[in-house]
Amino acid sequence: MKGNYLNGYWKQNIRYLIMLLSIWFIVSYGCGILFADNLNAFKIGGFPLGFWFAQQGSIYVFVILIFVYVHLMNKLDRFYDVDEI
Amino acid sequence: MSVQTWTFIIVGITFAIYISIAIWARAGSTKEFYVAGSSVSPLANGMATAADWMSAASYLSMAGLISFMGYSGSQYLMGWTGGYVLLALLLAPYLRKFGKFTVPDFIGERYYSKQARLVALICAIFVSFTYVVGQMKGVGVAFARFLEVPYTTGIFIGIAIVFFYAVLGGMKGITYTQVAQYCVLIFAFTVPAVFISLQMVNNPIPQLGMGGTVSDGTYLLDKLNMLSTDLGFDEYTSMGMDDRINVFFITAALMFGTAGLPHVIVRFFTVPRVRDARKSAGYALLFIAILYTTAPAVAVFARTNLLQTVSNQPYVEMPTWFNKWEESKLITFEDKNKDGLIQYVADKTQNELVIDRDIMVLANPEIANLPSWVIALVVAGGLAAALSTAAGLLLVIATSISHDLLKKYLRPNISDKGELLAARISIAAAVILAGLAGLNPPGFVAQVVALAFGLAASSFFPAIILGIFDKRMNKEGAVAGMIIGILFTTAYIWYFKPQLGGPGTPDGYWFGIKPEGIGTLGMFINMIIALVVSRMTPAPPQEVQDLVEDIRIPRGASEVKSVH
Numbered sequence: 001m002k003g004n005y006l007n008g009y010w011k012q013n014i015r016y017l018i019m020l021l022s023i024w025f026i027v028s029y030g031c032g033i034l035f036a037d038n039l040n041a042f043k044i045g046g047f048p049l050g051f052w053f054a055q056q057g058s059i060y061v062f063v064i065l066i067f068v069y070v071h072l073m074n075k076l077d078r079f080y081d082v083d084e085i
Numbered sequence: 086m087s088v089q090t091w092t093f094i095i096v097g098i099t100f101a102i103y104i105s106i107a108i109w110a111r112a113g114s115t116k117e118f119y120v121a122g123s124s125v126s127p128l129a130n131g132m133a134t135a136a137d138w139m140s141a142a143s144y145l146s147m148a149g150l151i152s153f154m155g156y157s158g159s160q161y162l163m164g165w166t167g168g169y170v171l172l173a174l175l176l177a178p179y180l181r182k183f184g185k186f187t188v189p190d191f192i193g194e195r196y197y198s199k200q201a202r203l204v205a206l207i208c209a210i211f212v213s214f215t216y217v218v219g220q221m222k223g224v225g226v227a228f229a230r231f232l233e234v235p236y237t238t239g240i241f242i243g244i245a246i247v248f249f250y251a252v253l254g255g256m257k258g259i260t261y262t263q264v265a266q267y268c269v270l271i272f273a274f275t276v277p278a279v280f281i282s283l284q285m286v287n288n289p290i291p292q293l294g295m296g297g298t299v300s301d302g303t304y305l306l307d308k309l310n311m312l313s314t315d316l317g318f319d320e321y322t323s324m325g326m327d328d329r330i331n332v333f334f335i336t337a338a339l340m341f342g343t344a345g346l347p348h349v350i351v352r353f354f355t356v357p358r359v360r361d362a363r364k365s366a367g368y369a370l371l372f373i374a375i376l377y378t379t380a381p382a383v384a385v386f387a388r389t390n391l392l393q394t395v396s397n398q399p400y401v402e403m404p405t406w407f408n409k410w411e412e413s414k415l416i417t418f419e420d421k422n423k424d425g426l427i428q429y430v431a432d433k434t435q436n437e438l439v440i441d442r443d444i445m446v447l448a449n450p451e452i453a454n455l456p457s458w459v460i461a462l463v464v465a466g467g468l469a470a471a472l473s474t475a476a477g478l479l480l481v482i483a484t485s486i487s488h489d490l491l492k493k494y495l496r497p498n499i500s501d502k503g504e505l506l507a508a509r510i511s512i513a514a515a516v517i518l519a520g521l522a523g524l525n526p527p528g529f530v531a532q533v534v535a536l537a538f539g540l541a542a543s544s545f546f547p548a549i550i551l552g553i554f555d556k557r558m559n560k561e562g563a564v565a566g567m568i569i570g571i572l573f574t575t576a577y578i579w580y581f582k583p584q585l586g587g588p589g590t591p592d593g594y595w596f597g598i599k600p601e602g603i604g605t606l607g608m609f610i611n612m613i614i615a616l617v618v619s620r621m622t623p624a625p626p627q628e629v630q631d632l633v634e635d636i637r638i639p640r641g642a643s644e645v646k647s648v649h
Contacts, residue, residue, distance in 0.1 A: 059166045
């Protein structure tokens with residue numbers, strides 16, 4: 001019973017990982033590398049968009065992703081009552 | 086006051102701070118020595134991780150590299166930050182729950198095998214030692230250049246400082262010194278950037294200033310693109326023809342390598358709880374991002390400034406910094422067409438100016454005519470970056486010897502006091518050895534840094550990830566994967582690095598992948614081999630499967646572990 005219950009915790013954790021790592025992949029490898037040329041046709045301020053993603057944007061998104069993960073996991077830990085006191 | 090006086094004062098003050106911290110944070114047990122008693126707050130650990138991670142290379146060389154590479158420089162920016170997302174999501178919380186001292190500890194216990202521990206041990210020492218020699222070299226160069234002492238004296242001063250706080254305080258001393266060093270280095274990096282950003286685009290935030298407009302109303306990046314293409318260089322913001330696959334693979338190798346580097350991973354053993362490990366990785370990346378988003382701005386400013394200052398200008402009118410760097414042969418000028426003007430162009434036959442990329446960060450404040458205390462600050466920052474990384478790496482080497490080798494193999498019955506003494510002796514020996522290697526650095530050091538990342542990516546990273554996420558992964562699979570991953574990556578790098586004696590030429594690159602990026606392929610090969618072999622061999626014993634179940638759940642990490 002306990003085992004099944006914690007399976008839910010682990011599955012939800014994996015779902016979060018897939019979601020967050022997809023964003024991680026899209027901003028860096030997608031916007032910053034694979035489609036950088038195409039995105040460079042657009043501009044934000046003085047930045048060609050692909051270049052901005054590669055040298056600025058992706059790094060900001062990385063930081064945000066970790067803090068979103070921290071928030072999601074703290075909530076999940078409490079929900080499944082496996083957090084530390 | 087002269088630059089040199091300022092440098093003495095500022096470097097002197099920062100060193101006094103590091104030594105005071107070391108005396109205050111002495112280690113009394115092996116737990117304090119190896120993992121700072123697992124009592125470091127996530128915020129402090131984040132700063133310490135950032136200082137540990139950002140080496141002399143990040144601080145001194147990266148902005149310069151990017152300013153010469155333009156878009157392709159992005160591989161360093163994304164590669165050396167994106168790995169922290171992997172660390173935070175896939176490694177740090179689980180390794181903290183596992184709750185031992187070293188990466189070989191994890192490999193050895195998860196794969197219930199002394200051989201696996203030994204493989205991990207050798208990799209950890211090799212990777213760390215390669216790195217630390219480079220740091221020592223950085224210390225020597227910075228001292229030699231700005232205090233005008235001989236290179237060897239510079240290295241001896243560096244050894245003495247690291248020796249003092251690493252031997253005395255272990256991880257505890259190193260952690261709190263690194264917090265101070267982070268503050269010094271980030272202040273020293275951002276201050277000149279803010280000044281230059283104000284000068285060039287009238288915006289105090291370099292990250293925004295990089296996309297700002299110069300006095301004639303054109304965007305800075307457009308102007309830089311124009312200046313570059315006029316001289317025959319590639320457009321600064323665009324990708325070169327054959328860049329895409331290499332930027333992709335090198336970025337990935339650096340990311341996976343970062344997440345597999347022992348001196349970074351071990352930092353997450355120092356916080357009290359699993360949720361602190363997660364949060365701490367977030368803080369670490371935030372602190373790193375401050376430098377990593379400023380660096381590309383510095384690169385753009387420096388490149389524009391440089392092109393405007395030198396291109397087609399009379400040689401005799403060059404400012405003093407130009408001549409100063411010429412003396413040390415880091416700038417060389419040869420007037421090929423004898424017109425007295427400097428032709429700095431992409432075409433090698435007509436180009437008259439060669440600039441060493443490493444000098445850009447140090448020269449930048451001078452190029453922009455900033456006050457001399459700013460230049461002194463930059464030197465103190467460079468030293469902080471080199472010393473903090475060196476100390477973290479040396480601790481990994483010492484721990485590997487006293488804990489993984491001595492305690493786990495040779496003398497399992499050694500007392501905590503005895504192990505602590507052994508740890509102090511091995512770190513002392515490691516400091517001296519690294520210093521000696523730094524005095525006479527083997528020419529291949531720069532070449533093997535690529536190997537260090539490739540090795541970490543193709544060995545540790547898959548072994549740890551699979552150990553956590555694949556309960557069925559067994560000793561046979563992990564060891565086979567690690568060995569084949571390492572051998573493949575090492576062989577490819579050796580074969581295509583003429584500096585290491587390899588016979589290969591760029592024509593022979595697989596899919597056009599440079600040796601720096603091959604760790605990515607090595608990692609996938611490792612994973613596939615490990616998965617296939619593990620499914621054909623017996624499942625791991627029940628207690629190992631229980632261990633995997635246990636590290637997936639946060640509760641209980643802060644309880645005292647009985648045996649270590």
